Amino acid sequence: MITDILVIGSGISGLTYAIKIGEQNPDLRLTMISKNNLLESNTRYAQGGIAVVSNFKKDSFDKHIQDTLIAGAGKCDKEVVRFVVEEGHERLQELMNWGAHFDKKKNSLHLTKEGGHSEKRIVHYKDRTGLEIQESLIRKIKTFPNISLLENHTLVDLITDHHTGSNHQRCYGAYVISNLEQEIIRISSKITVLTTGGAGQLFSHTTNPENATGDGLGAAYRAKVFMKALPFVQFHPTALYPKIDGNTFLISEAVRGEGGILKNANGERFMPNYDPQAELAPRDIVARSIAKEILKSGEDYVYLDCSPIKAEDFINQFPTILDNCKKISINPLEKPIPVIPAAHYFCGGIEVNAYSETKLNGLYAIGECSYTGLHGANRLASNSLLESLVFSHRAALNSLTEMKGNLPSNRFYQEIPEWEGTHHISNEKIVAIGQLKKSLQKLMAKKVGIFKTSEGLIQAENELKKIFLETRDIYMQNKLTLEVCELRNMVSVAYLMIKQSQELKENIGVFYNHDNVA
Ligand SMILES: Cc1cc2nc3c(=O)[nH]c(=O)nc-3n(C[C@H](O)[C@H](O)[C@H](O)COP(=O)(O)OP(=O)(O)OC[C@H]3O[C@@H](n4cnc5c(N)ncnc54)[C@H](O)[C@@H]3O)c2cc1C
Secondary structure: OEEEEEEEOOOHHHHHHHHHHHHHOOOOOEEEEOOOOOOOOHHHHOOOOEEOOOOOOOOOHHHHHHHHHHHOOOOOOHHHHHHHHHHHHHHHHHHHHOOOOOOEEOOEEOEEOOOOOOOOOEEOOOOOHHHHHHHHHHHHHOOOOOEEEEOOEEEEEEOOHHHHOOOOOEOOEEEEEEOOOOOEEEEEEEEEEEOOOOOHHHOOOEOOOOOOOOHHHHHHHHOOOOEEOOOOEEEEEEEEOOOEOOEOOEOOHHHHHOOOEEEOOOOOEOHHHHOOOHHHOOHHHHHHHHHHHHHHHOOOOEEEEOOOOOHHHHHHHOHHHHHHHHHOOOOOOOOOEEEEEEEEEEOOEEEOOOOOEOOOEOEEEOHHHEEOOOOOOOOOOOHHHHHHHHHHHHHHHHHHHHHOOOOOOHHHHHOOOOOOOOOOOOHHHHHHHHHHHHHHHHHHHHHOOOOEOHHHHHHHHHHHHHHHHHHHHHHHHOOOOHHHHHHHHHHHHHHHHHHHHHHOOOOOOOOOEHHHOO
């Protein structure tokens, strides 16, 4: 298959980018692949909202910039922070014009506050902002006849000179597996865009869906593209305990923003002992404080007491949270919610410039799979949807210019070789893949989680090596399946994260190694 632009992933980043291309140039052929259905992504689970300065009487770009820089602990790129904050307002307007709704009070947007923000500036739709955005973008993208949507198709590898034997030093598309038929398809493209989201599944407790296995990062690594800031994994302080149907459900920070209070096993409020901003301190501080309280008490969780929030407000603002708590027989209007920290957001990723271009020509990366410099060592709450909107716009405009430039001939793209591989995998190997995945998740949670030690990182590297060798054998000797692809990527991302963590000699932002403390 040949297309002008291949977009890999259908979250807010991929959809926004593709819609922009569709609007600007209806003659370009764009193909979007998505690992599952178009809806399934981190985006659809976003609850809190998008951080955008909207109330200019109280708030300002400068205040949002300052809050972002403080959260990022001196590691943000100031220029990136400035343009993301300043361009956000226009991008939000565009999103609303495309059909996304946000809660209003009288005629203005209803704004909430989250940890680390000095003003109320989170634009939201109840507690299901991501779902509202995702559904409206999907409705919009289906109106473009030049965009083909391939659901249940998964990136295997990016096509580079390694596969073509050429020396253009570009990316030429991707090999993709059809999840149902399990066939490998070659999709040649002049521009390839990774929007594959994060890799929360590297850890046993994560707020991310099952498809967040770091595939874009793994494929970029194999294409020799540089990865930055991987040790900066944000753990969300408040995930519901226990899991529901095997998935960890997030209790949005907005609950604390509206007055929810964290209490330990003895029913005592503890956050003021750790930080003057108490429950609304940046996420890393809240997550570490909870982890310490859990260690002290020996219990598996702490409590989020929602009694300071008026019942009527809670019901209106947090209907999804209410429903999910009830699934485990907790009524937050009557009883505190048991919560634990869970892997939530990858601040690091594929290094890109201000237009989302990677170092490999023809390859872009947008959204959570990328490292733009916005988040530095810690993301300010609700800045990620904002980053996706701003960078999708910039990347789309840049791609349109690149398409007019000097590219390899059409014939070159037609002649890219097909994928070659074996055609059989045994049941025994399928079971082994599942076991290896679980071992990796446990290892990462234990040794590369909120608190790390230098010794633990060495042990993690050694243990991972065994998982790597088994995975490599399965990959080399068996038919390629979706599960093998995911495991291969998880191993690569885990390896890079461990190696980069070993190199970090200061505790900064979300990163904490006990042995770095002087
Ligand atoms: C529970 C939760 C709550 C959140 N709340 C907020 C919030 O309130 N505000 C905020 O700003 N951020 C929030 N975030 C973070 C934010 O949702 C994500 O950072 C953002 O949605 C990322 O968008 P994306 O388009 O980059 O990736 P995603 O939305 O994750 O989309 C990735 C896409 O890539 C596809 N994909 C993955 N691998 C492959 C592959 N190999 N082949 C093909 N397709 C692939 C997936 O199927 C999916 O379609 C939250 C995240 C979670 C998990």
